[in-house]
Amino acid sequence: MADSPKVLDEFRLEVRSWLASHFPASLSGKAAGVGLGTNIQGELADDAEQWRKALADKGWGAATWPVEYGGAGLSQKHVRVINDEMGKVGAFNPMTVLAGMGVTMVGPTILEYGTDAQKLRHLPGMASGEVCWCLGYSEPGAGSDLAALTSKAEDKGDHWLVNGQKVWTSGANIAQWCGALVRTDPKAEKRNGISFVMMPMDQPGIETRLIKLITGTSPFCEMFFNDAKAEKGELLGKLNDGWSLGKRLLQHERQSQTGEGGPRPVAGTRATLTDIAKDYVGTDDNGMLDDPDLRLRLAEHLMSAKAHRLTISRIAAEAKGNVKVTAVASILKNSATDVSQIRSELLLEMAGHQGIGWEGDAYDESELENVRAWLFGKAMSIYGGSYEVQKNIISKNILGLPETTQKG
Template identity: 60%
Template sequence: MADDTGNLELEAFRAEARAWLEANFPPALKGKGGLAMAEITFQDADLATWRRAIGEKGWATPTWPKEYGGGGLSRAQARVLQQEMGRIGAFNPLMFGMGVTMIGPTILDYGTEAQKQQHIPPIVRGEVQWCVGYSEPNAGSDLASLQMRCEDAGDHWQINGSKIWTSGAQYSDWCGALVRTDPTAKKHDGISFILIDMHQPAIETRPIKLIAGASPFCETFFTDATAPKDAILGELNRGWTVGKRLLQHERASQTGDRGPGGGGSAVALADLAKRYAGADAAGRIADPDLRTRVIRQQMDAKVHGLTLARAAAEAKEGASNAASVLKNSATHVAQTRAELMLEIMGHQGLGWDGEDFTREELEAVRGWLSGKAMSIYGGSFEIQNNIISKRILGLPDSTGST
């Protein structure tokens, strides 16, 4: 009886979600989730309207608490919402921002009530952009070597130093950063997590142009930047714990579990292959070798999705290392798809600009190039394998002397 009641409630919610989406999602945006990633610099009236509607509804953060503007939905309801968004080609325009994927969840984990009230509602509504200040010129994979200083200046904190690879810093309103508040402490101690207002002349950003043509990463310089005394997230000098938790949220956001309507290309590789490489009399991809590799990629994607669902079903309170497995799996699936897409398109997949190439073809080559970074950002492929070997498989540390 309980199961029947639950199913009836979910179906009632499905009808509610379907009606709301049909009334609010602009049909012109169907299957164009990639626009959400470029919205900071790309102005589109339909996209702005959709962003505002889903933000006010709270469904861009469906499981976040209602008291902070979130949807307050159960995980089961969030899955139904995702299914209904996928059905009509809708996407969540906020799931590509660090406010929703990293900073917001970490504030919900460690923030004071005042911090939650100040920061979570604007994130939910998509009114602010956030960046994360972690890596430094001499502190990348060895993040605990960071040296950006944060000193007590009486009624405020004073911050000096630099960060690198700061995604979206040039567009951001706020930065969540790891800083050194006690330089005399041990390497992993004396680090704090601080929330910094980016709108101050003491902060300078310099975009780094990448091979794909975009400049999503920056060098970011702090020269006597300031933050109020209540800007520390979590405990003073205990920021390493907060920082690790944010990385878990980041890796979870990179596993393919991007919440309702992740967006992206809606074209199936098999259909693309038939269009560019041809089909045989049976309607299959004409080239048997290409057909095999497309099917293998589809199988890998399906296995990744099932593993993702299993991890979510088995998740318990607290930290989980499953994100490391899923992050590497998502990287493999995405990069393999990008390689196959370019191979399928042939010379049409190598264009950079011009009328001889469709928008889909131009996006494919840029996506292939930018996707190379997936193996590096958010913890490199090799670092994730180390985590998997030590913390999940329990293998011995091979880096010590023998």
């Protein structure tokens, strides 16, 4: 068997020794320095670029993809071994961030629905982290009710002419390519008549504008299409069948959001939540946290986080290692949101007045980071299908209850 424990054990040794000779130690734990479409800057820039190339050559930036599209043709179990070994030395896969929405969402969807030409044209650039993708989904009038979108693409014979406005587009100001849901049949009912179109960002018909958030940062854009053009061959999947493809893509998104969010701390580099609590709150003679109410809520949170992780492993084990993207992702997204948002609230609460700083020397770096993470975390229950939309999906698709939302 290709994935027998023996094979995986041998593979683990291979990964370990490859990492030892290719991963620059200077980058250990520096995953957070990788930005959308922009690799680590400053004195580590050369090391970071060397690491990206090494990983791209190996095909491990998108390791499950076929070799001809820039991947390594490996199983999910192999990928888990790679991730596991990378985690141990503080290594990371920069492609998932460098390629924007490419490796995590658009790529898997192209693999599933794309033509050979589309796969060859787009996948290798994502897998090597050289081409950054953004995704035009939401519109000012189409948020949770995505099917209400009005951006449109008209067939002009040799190209598609695209007009309309998108919002909440991550990295539109940086991306080289864009995948967008657009209306291709204005007469069809809401969910029919939508298509998924891909186009280059560097053209006069596309303008982007940053949106400033409550965090003070601007990770999202507005994106305006004014007679933007897409090549005729850049429609992904069937004409007017973009709704089901687009939903499928969102499942990939949810799957990528089922972790508890944020770059994983490398062992030993960051204090545990329990240590932070003890540090700020103090303990009594028995080592119990001095705030009994907080203490039990912290215990509750740690148990929920553990239950969430156990559920991810269980679902993976049940799928026999081949994790299928299914409706169950909806329960994981909501559970991840609960865990992540409560963690942020606890961190803020534990630190008392040190937890509510905005800027300045009165606060240390992690205190200020926690505030930004807490604010940004409020988006987790809104993006990728809000908390409430996930509950609609669970009740309808998993539990088989009748439609609760308005029919489109």
